[in-house]
Amino acid sequence: MSEKEFLFFTAQEFNVEENSINLSTNFKNLSVWNSLNALIYIASINEKYNILISSNELASSNSLKELYELLKDK
Amino acid sequence: MAFSISKGCSIKGISVCLPKTREDNLDLIGLTTSQKESLVNHTGIRYRYVVQNKDTNIQTLFQKAAKKVISDLKWNKDSIDIIIVISQSSSTTIPSIACKLQNALELPTSVIAFDINLGCSGFVYGLNVVFQLLKSFNNKKSRAILCCGDISSSLTEPDDLTTKPIFSDAVSATGIEYDELDERSVSYFNLETFGSGQNIICTETIGSNNWMRMNGIDVFNYSVKYVPNNINSILKFSGLIISDIEQIFLHQANELINKTLIRSIKADINLAPKTLYEYGNTASASIPLTMILHRNKLKPKNNLILLSGFGVGFSVASVILKIDTIQFSEPIFIEV
Numbered sequence: 179m180s181e182k183e184f185l186f187f188t189a190q191e192f193n194v195e196e197n198s199i200n201l202s203t204n205f206k207n208l209s210v211w212n213s214l215n216a217l218i219y220i221a222s223i224n225e226k227y228n229i230l231i232s233s234n235e236l237a238s239s240n241s242l243k244e245l246y247e248l249l250k251d252k
Numbered sequence: 253m254a255f256s257i258s259k260g261c262s263i264k265g266i267s268v269c270l271p272k273t274r275e276d277n278l279d280l281i282g283l284t285t286s287q288k289e290s291l292v293n294h295t296g297i298r299y300r301y302v303v304q305n306k307d308t309n310i311q312t313l314f315q316k317a318a319k320k321v322i323s324d325l326k327w328n329k330d331s332i333d334i335i336i337v338i339s340q341s342s343s344t345t346i347p348s349i350a351c352k353l354q355n356a357l358e359l360p361t362s363v364i365a366f367d368i369n370l371g372c373s374g375f376v377y378g379l380n381v382v383f384q385l386l387k388s389f390n391n392k393k394s395r396a397i398l399c400c401g402d403i404s405s406s407l408t409e410p411d412d413l414t415t416k417p418i419f420s421d422a423v424s425a426t427g428i429e430y431d432e433l434d435e436r437s438v439s440y441f442n443l444e445t446f447g448s449g450q451n452i453i454c455t456e457t458i459g460s461n462n463w464m465r466m467n468g469i470d471v472f473n474y475s476v477k478y479v480p481n482n483i484n485s486i487l488k489f490s491g492l493i494i495s496d497i498e499q500i501f502l503h504q505a506n507e508l509i510n511k512t513l514i515r516s517i518k519a520d521i522n523l524a525p526k527t528l529y530e531y532g533n534t535a536s537a538s539i540p541l542t543m544i545l546h547r548n549k550l551k552p553k554n555n556l557i558l559l560s561g562f563g564v565g566f567s568v569a570s571v572i573l574k575i576d577t578i579q580f581s582e583p584i585f586i587e588v
Contacts (some may be wrong), residue, residue, distance in 0.1 A: 213414055214287070217468045221508045224476060226516075233469040243303050 179227065184246050187226060191219050201243035223249070254443045255489045258383035262437040262574075265325040265427035266540045267306030267581035269317040270301045270420075270531075271588045272310075277417045291417055296507025296528040300420035301585075302405045308588040309343045310423065314399045314479075315356050316584050317425035322357070324581045325427045327395060329361050330572060332384055334396035337367045338374035338536050338562070339423075341402040353399065371453070372503045372563025373443075374536030376571050379428070379559075380441045384428035398426040401537035407455060407464040415466050418506060420532030424540035427579070436554075438571040442486035474566045475509045480516035482568045483560055489507045490572050497572065499549055500524040503561040504531070504538040525549060536561065547580040565587045 181201060192210050200247040205211060220231050229252045231245075239245045262474050268543060277298055283373045292298050314337060321328065335357075339347040350365035358526050359365075364385065378424050386394045401423030408415050431437075452470040455462040500523050505526055514521050525546035527538070534541055539559050543550075550557075553576050560570040 212287070214291055214294065214496060217472060217508065218290075220469050221512060223379060224472075224512060230473045230477060231469075232473055233467050236469065 179249065181246060184249070185242065188242060191222050199242065201241065201246060203242050204240050205242055205245065206240060254331045255486070256380065256384070258380070258387070258439045258441065260432055260434045261383040261386055261428060261430045261439065262434065262576065263426055263578055265321045265431050265579035265581065266424060267324065267584065268424045268537060268541050268544055268546055269313040269319045269320070269584040269586060270422045271303045272585045273302055274299050274303050275302050280413065280417060282411065282413055294508055295418060296510075296526065297418060297532045298529045300532040301588050303403050303421050305588055307405065308403065309350050310341055310401070310490060311349055311356065312340060312588060313348060313403070313423040313586070315403070316586060317423050318353060318357055318393075318397050318399055318580045319379035320584055321397065321425045321427045321579075324579050327427065329358060331395050332363055332397060333361050333389060333391075333394045334364045334382060334447060335359060335399065336365070336378055336382060336396065337399040338370050338378045339400070339402055340369055340371055340535075341406050342367070342498045346438075348528055349399070359397065370567060371402070371535050371562040371565070372505065372533075372538065372567065373569040375424070375539045376441070376559050376561040376569035377443060377567070378536075378569060380569065382428050383430070383439060386428065392432050394430045396428045398428060399551065400424050400426070400526065402535040404464070404535055407462060409461070409463040412463065415464050415515050418466070418533045420531065420534045421519060422531065422534035422537040422541055424537040426540055435543055437526055437574055440486055440490040441569070441570055441571045442482050442489065443471040443569045444478065444567075445484055446474060446478055446566040446568070452566060453564040471505070471563070472509055472512075475505060475562055476516065477513050478566070478568050479513050479560060479562045483517050483558065483570050486570050486572055491528055492572060494519050497558045498523070498551070498555050499557045501506070501539045501542050501557060501559045503563060504528050504533055504542060505563065507531065535563070541583075543578075544583060547578070550575070550578070
């Protein structure tokens with residue numbers, strides 16, 4: 179998964195314009211971020227990449243870059 | 253892996269009892285319309301049945317359900333050897349609900365009665381315990397009533413929009429029989445416990461209240477990590493493959509989890525009936541409730557089915573069993 183693919187996937191998941199986010203975006207500051215959308219995002223990551231992200235891992239990631247690195251390391 | 257095989261035990265009848273009042277997730281206060289629509293779309297849960305009178309004792313619901321299944325099966329009460337209740341929402345810590353039910357249902361004093369503290373894995377755990385106990389009597393025939401369910405709304409903080417839209421109140425009562433001449437009923441169980449997940453669904457004491465707290469992401473993670481393995485292991489142990497199974501009754505957690513589990517075990521989604529939209533997550537009553545509401549999908553005889561319950565603990569239990577004709581009672585709705 180490239181950074182570009184990850185950003186495209188994330189933009190689709192949060193229903194935002196692709197050019198409105200980048201790797202330095204703090205995804206928790208997105209207006210659509212809430213506990214339900216977080217769960218939906220985690221479930222979509224599992225479906226697309228077969229990777230599970232725990233709530234602690236999500237809590238310790240702030241930027242999309244940190245989340246992307248986490249996914250790459252799994 | 254705690255595998256076990258049980259022979260000669262079968263489910264004979266199932267009944268359920270629910271509160272009459274239904275609440276709609278689209279009427280939730282504190283969410284925008286699009287948030288509510290997204291909630292319903294992704295959890296799969298539109299309606300929940302909720303006890304209105306907060307003084308309601310769960311024994312009332314169990315009593316109705318148990319009475320119904322005994323009556324519909326035309327069982328003589330003296331033929332019942334065991335009553336077990338699986339619940340986490342008793343209004344009293346002592347005595348057990350099962351002891352109260354023995355008295356209320358006028359079951360013989362020879363009956364074994366006790367409660368088990370389990371949630372969404374409870375129905376399958378209960379079947380395992382009942383099947384093992386029934387065989388232990390050395391009788392040609394023995395019978396049990398297994399009661400499962402919760403008034404989850406009594407543990408739900410009114411403003412908690414993580415738990416409130418998910419859980420629904422319901423109980424079930426299942427009539428189970430052991431017959432030493434029954435050679436066709438063979439069941440394969442796999443019960444497991446992942447106590448590292450004890451905090452992902454738990455209660456928090458605030459003042460005089462015990463409110464249920466749920467970490468939705470970690471419930472998803474534990475379910476996806478452990479339930480498919482549990483199911484695949486019992487399939488392997490029994491010498492079967494997923495395509496041998498005619499119906500799959502999963503605990504009705506939420507759509508995100510259940511859809512992922514079905515995909516993970518490579519099962520046909522059409523073989524896994526759902527009751528989430530109309531009934532929500534009814535804890536340990538969800539499997540028997542779903543069996544009743546989708547009874548038309550079962551053949552009159554010789555069904556090979558898989559049941560899998562998972563949740564608070566984190567506890568996981570699956571069983572593959574053969575079922576013949578089951579007396580499915582019409583659901584009972586009561587004003588509580």
